[in-house]
Amino acid sequence: MTVTLTVNGADHALEVDPSTPLLYVLRDDLELNGAKYGCGLGQCGACTVHIDGKPAFSCLTPVGAVAGRRIRTVEGLGSAEAPGLLQQAFEKEQAAQCGYCIAGMIMRAQALLDRVPDPDEAQIRAHMQTNLCRCGTHMRILRAVRRAVAMRKGVQAAQEVRP
Amino acid sequence: MKRTRWAGRAMGRWAVAGALASLAGVGAFLGIAYRSDLPAVPTPKAADFPPELVSRGAALATIGDCIVCHTADGGVAYAGGRALATPFGTLYSTNITPDPEGGIGGWSKEAFKRAMRDGVSRDGRHLYPALPYDHYRRVHDGDLDAIYAFLMTRPTASAPAKANDLIFPLGFRPLLAGWKLLFLHQEEFTPRPDRDAEWNRGAYLAEGLGHCSGCHSPRNLAGAEETGDSAYSGGVAEGWVAPALNGSSPAAIPWMADSLFTYLRTGIDGRHGAAAGPMGPVVHGLSRAPEADVRAIATYIASLSADRPRAAPKTPSPPDRTAEAAKASPAGATLFAGACAGCHESGAPMMTQGRPGLSTVTALQLDRPDNAIRAILQGIHAPTGPAGPAMPPFAASLTDAQVADLAAYLRSRFSDRPAWTSLETAAATVRKEDSQP
Numbered sequence: 001m002t003v004t005l006t007v008n009g010a011d012h013a014l015e016v017d018p019s020t021p022l023l024y025v026l027r028d029d030l031e032l033n034g035a036k037y038g039c040g041l042g043q044c045g046a047c048t049v050h051i052d053g054k055p056a057f058s059c060l061t062p063v064g065a066v067a068g069r070r071i072r073t074v075e076g077l078g079s080a081e082a083p084g085l086l087q088q089a090f091e092k093e094q095a096a097q098c099g100y101c102i103a104g105m106i107m108r109a110q111a112l113l114d115r116v117p118d119p120d121e122a123q124i125r126a127h128m129q130t131n132l133c134r135c136g137t138h139m140r141i142l143r144a145v146r147r148a149v150a151m152r153k154g155v156q157a158a159q160e161v162r163p
Numbered sequence: 164m165k166r167t168r169w170a171g172r173a174m175g176r177w178a179v180a181g182a183l184a185s186l187a188g189v190g191a192f193l194g195i196a197y198r199s200d201l202p203a204v205p206t207p208k209a210a211d212f213p214p215e216l217v218s219r220g221a222a223l224a225t226i227g228d229c230i231v232c233h234t235a236d237g238g239v240a241y242a243g244g245r246a247l248a249t250p251f252g253t254l255y256s257t258n259i260t261p262d263p264e265g266g267i268g269g270w271s272k273e274a275f276k277r278a279m280r281d282g283v284s285r286d287g288r289h290l291y292p293a294l295p296y297d298h299y300r301r302v303h304d305g306d307l308d309a310i311y312a313f314l315m316t317r318p319t320a321s322a323p324a325k326a327n328d329l330i331f332p333l334g335f336r337p338l339l340a341g342w343k344l345l346f347l348h349q350e351e352f353t354p355r356p357d358r359d360a361e362w363n364r365g366a367y368l369a370e371g372l373g374h375c376s377g378c379h380s381p382r383n384l385a386g387a388e389e390t391g392d393s394a395y396s397g398g399v400a401e402g403w404v405a406p407a408l409n410g411s412s413p414a415a416i417p418w419m420a421d422s423l424f425t426y427l428r429t430g431i432d433g434r435h436g437a438a439a440g441p442m443g444p445v446v447h448g449l450s451r452a453p454e455a456d457v458r459a460i461a462t463y464i465a466s467l468s469a470d471r472p473r474a475a476p477k478t479p480s481p482p483d484r485t486a487e488a489a490k491a492s493p494a495g496a497t498l499f500a501g502a503c504a505g506c507h508e509s510g511a512p513m514m515t516q517g518r519p520g521l522s523t524v525t526a527l528q529l530d531r532p533d534n535a536i537r538a539i540l541q542g543i544h545a546p547t548g549p550a551g552p553a554m555p556p557f558a559a560s561l562t563d564a565q566v567a568d569l570a571a572y573l574r575s576r577f578s579d580r581p582a583w584t585s586l587e588t589a590a591a592t593v594r595k596e597d598s599q600p
Binding site for chain 2: 054056061
């Protein structure tokens with residue numbers, strides 16, 4: 001069966017069993033290897049991507065369910081050369097230890113920043129609660145999210161100053 | 164002429180009599196409705212209460228689940244402010260910490276007991292029956308003393324009460340006196356001599372503090388619980404169906420005391436499924452309550468459905484018709500394979516750990532699809548803590564039409580009951596509620 005996926009703004013027509021998890025298609029067919037297979041049970045969040053702007057576990061999302069919907073992965077936020085805001089913040093805070101959970105963490109955090117311009121600590125913690133880091137760098141991850149919020153405010157302030 | 168005058172005078176008399184009668188009626192009503200305020204007392208000190216009494220009160224308050232309604236999301240325990248949606252509008256729970264201003268710090272033991280039994284605040288105002296005083300009337304005096312001791316030794320919070328938002332004219336509290344006249348007749352629990360001590364303990368806790376039938380019984384138009392044969396025939400709680408616990412229980416496998424105990428204690432039973440929705444906080448409390456009390460409640464609740472026919476059902480084991488369901492709902496079968504099978508298909512890692520198969524899960528046997536749809540969209544939050552049963556939410560990955568396809572597939576595969584209808588509308592309704600703040 002042909003499934004058309006819209007990933008990071010680009011359309012892809014794929015010959016695929018519609019019950020295949022989106023994660024497998026992203027990694028194996030589209031070679032977008034940011035999202036990771038962690039638990040396969042929707043319990044860890046390493047596979048988090050956005051579907052129509054909302055964070056979802058791609059390991060439990062049948063690819064047939066997301067045909068024609070907007071999918072965004074960590075690769076859509078920036079590249080190694082031009083990293084996005086959260087990517088820069090995670091790098092600055094050295095939030096990754098082994099790095100396996102980070103793509104999911106960043107996508108989870110991005111969903112919050114898209115919805116809430118200036119989240120408070122409680123909002124950040126409640127929102128990030130579904131994602132796990134087995135190395136235990138949660139405190140650095142939280143710092144990175146806070147840094148991204150501050151950076152964005154700084155960027156906005158700079159833009160506002162400009163004539 | 165004379166006749167007319169007489170008739171006129173008679174009419175006048177009737178009018179006067181009628182006016183007097185209605186005045187008397189209003190007077191009598193106000194007489195019933197009027198409750199005096201009880202004097203404020205200095206807030207008792209924690210040292211006034213023996214520790215044994217406080218800890219007994221803690222156990223009883225846990226079974227009563229006071230904390231669930233009387234704590235706002237992320238708020239201070241017992242400081243109130245939680246919105247309680249009712250068919251009559253939104254009520255906000257009150258602060259029951261011993262704060263003298265916002266809370267019950269100025270309440271004497273008598274004032275506390277009057278509130279618990281008669282639904283009257285210390286200042287004489289009638290309280291709405293969202294506080295289940297119809298159940299608390301059954302509680303023994305000594306147990307109310309213990310709960311009073313427990314509440315009076317909690318940390319104070321100065322949260323003032325939030326204004327309720329009720330449909331007209333229910334904001335006028337004296338009307339509650341009429342409600343009480345009609346529905347508040349419960350008496351202190353008396354044990355049944357033909358039952359053993361454990362059953363009686365369970366009945367006392369379930370009918371009193373536990374107020375199980377508050378959700379598991381239907382309510383009449385005035386919001387009072389239906390009794391008699393209708394008691395425990397199922398109700399609604401926060402949009403979830405609270406399944407029947409009496410002989411009409413839809414459980415695929417009848418509930419027995421042992422499985423109920425496991426369910427109430429751990430949030431999941433291998434033959435019935437996991438606690439979800441408003442049952443989650445109930446299990447959270449009971450997982451910490453005295454074990455013997457939870458066993459007693461299980462014994463009593465299991466006895467309610469003891470009259471349910473236990474003869475072999477039409478199919479010897481709960482249904483699991485893969486091929487038929489795939490034919491009836493091919494789209495649902497595809498979604499199940501990609502979204503659900505990793506945990507719920509036979510042989511999946513979760514299933515080898517003794518988790519219940521979907522054909523035994525009550526949500527798929529109910530007349531209404533609400534619980535199944537809510538579990539799919541919202542997931543299940545582990546009620547007893549991180550190690551408890553949990554399910555991820557699918558609201559972001561599945562559309563309403565896909566949730567409908569999936570629910571139709573689940574129903575036809577795992578239940579012998581008639582297909583659900585209007586599934587997409589039901590999914591849209593749940594999603595809309597969720598998106599509200």
